[in-house]
Amino acid sequence: MNVEELKKAVAREALSFVEDDMVVGLGTGSTTSYFIRLLGKKVMEEELEVYGVPTSHQSRILAIESGIPIASLDEVDAIDIAVDGADEVDPDLNLIKGRGAALTMEKIIEYRAGTFLVLVDEGKLVERLGQKMPVPIEVIPAAWRAIAEELEVFNATAELRFAAKKDGPVVTDNGNFILDARFERIDDPLDMEIELNTIPGVVENGIFADIADVVLVGTPEGVKRLER
Numbered sequence: 001m002n003v004e005e006l007k008k009a010v011a012r013e014a015l016s017f018v019e020d021d022m023v024v025g026l027g028t029g030s031t032t033s034y035f036i037r038l039l040g041k042k043v044m045e046e047e048l049e050v051y052g053v054p055t056s057h058q059s060r061i062l063a064i065e066s067g068i069p070i071a072s073l074d075e076v077d078a079i080d081i082a083v084d085g086a087d088e089v090d091p092d093l094n095l096i097k098g099r100g101a102a103l104t105m106e107k108i109i110e111y112r113a114g115t116f117l118v119l120v121d122e123g124k125l126v127e128r129l130g131q132k133m134p135v136p137i138e139v140i141p142a143a144w145r146a147i148a149e150e151l152e153v154f155n156a157t158a159e160l161r162f163a164a165k166k167d168g169p170v171v172t173d174n175g176n177f178i179l180d181a182r183f184e185r186i187d188d189p190l191d192m193e194i195e196l197n198t199i200p201g202v203v204e205n206g207i208f209a210d211i212a213d214v215v216l217v218g219t220p221e222g223v224k225r226l227e228r
């Protein structure tokens with residue numbers, strides 16, 4: 001089974017968490033894209049009353065294409081479940097997210113969800129956060145250099161993220177820049193998440209400590225379920 005097949009398998013399994021009349025937070029990224037397409041099919045075939053609350057332009061466009069009625073956060077009373085991918089998952093189900101630069105809206109929506117369901121393939125499991133991936137940090141554009149320098153205090157080296165199909169830096173859905181910060185060691189993810197957000201000019205960071213409820217892990221032996 002290749003990685004794409006593992007992503008599809010977890011996306012299929014995630015459908016069983018969605019019931020009629022639910023408001024569903026729609027994450028961003030390739031794994032969640034499989035889920036959104038499948039959810040669109042389920043909504044139409046089973047004539048469900050489900051609303052999706054997108055976390056990005058990507059998930060909004062895909063939800064519309066897939067036939068899922070969408071609403072913004074300020075139009076719904078509550079989010080029953082949010083479904084999203086992740087870049088790393090540690091043994092306590094703390095996450096790094098934000099490779100797709102959608103971390104701020106993702107955290108806003110996933111923090112508020114009754115259940116936050118995470119979809120990954122087994123290659124995303126790590127012993128300690130930061131082992132493979134940098135921590136993305138969304139920053140106010142004018143502050144990027146000052147914040148990159150300040151991150152040295154945390155023993156981190158930060159790079160401004162550049163765009164692939166645009167000249168210059170990545171600009172997020174909120175009009176900000178992304179710094180990718182590599183830390184020597186993240187011993188306490190929750191503490192680091194809070195600390196980073198105290199730096200003036202930081203909008204949000206990609207450590208999601210203590211908020212994932214269930215992680216579905218795609219493996220060649222089948223989908224495994226991890227719970228806190």
Ligand SMILES: O=C(CO)[C@H](O)[C@H](O)COP(=O)(O)O
Pocket residue numbers: 027028029030031032084085086087096097098099100101102103106
């Ligand atoms: O955090 C994210 C976007 O900001 C994604 O959920 C994360 O990068 C995982 O993406 P993929 O499923 O494509 O591996």
